[in-house]
Amino acid sequence: MDDVDDVDDEGEYAWPSGPDMPTPEAMRRSWAATARALPVGARVAGVVVGRQPFGVFILIEDVPNAVGLAEITAMPHGMKLPALGTRVEGEVFWHSHHLQVRIRLDEWRR
Numbered sequence: 001m002d003d004v005d006d007v008d009d010e011g012e013y014a015w016p017s018g019p020d021m022p023t024p025e026a027m028r029r030s031w032a033a034t035a036r037a038l039p040v041g042a043r044v045a046g047v048v049v050g051r052q053p054f055g056v057f058i059l060i061e062d063v064p065n066a067v068g069l070a071e072i073t074a075m076p077h078g079m080k081l082p083a084l085g086t087r088v089e090g091e092v093f094w095h096s097h098h099l100q101v102r103i104r105l106d107e108w109r110r
Contacts (some may be wrong), residue, residue: 012051012083012084013051013052013053014051014084015052015057016049016057016067017050018049020049020059021049021067022064022066022067024099027065027066027099028099029065030064030065030066034063034065034066034101035095035101037063038060038063038066038092038095040092040093040094040095041091041092041093042091043089043091044058044060044061044063044068044089044090044092044101044103045060045087045088045089045090046059046061046088047059047061047085047086047087047088048084048085048086048087048088049067049084050084051081051083051084054071054072055070055071055072055073055075055081056069056070056081056082057069057100058088058103067099067100067101068090068100068101068103069096069098069100069101069102069103070088070090070102070103070108071102074104075108079108088105090103090104090105091104
């Protein structure tokens with residue numbers, strides 16, 4: 001991958017935070033239900049709550065304590081990471097041992 005500046009020149013990076021963010025314990029307790037509610041291929045929507053050079057974290061709508069990750073490896077060359085607070089949609093393509101739902105964003109499929 002090229003330099004991070006080629007991916008995001010805004011420098012707006014932040015770890016997931018905010019009053020709606022589930023605690024790590026809540027995510028652990030809910031993981032089995034999250035994985036059942038969001039199988040591979042499921043459509044999801046949510047809000048970007050964290051941005052890092054490797055991707056964005058998404059608080060998934062309608063599934064309590066579910067956090068998704070859309071990694072930069074799925075992003076086409078020349079695109080930018082969505083900004084914090086942006087509502088995004090996509091498809092579940094994997095479940096991570098980090099209690100994250102891996103998501104491929106619709107805007108990255110074009």
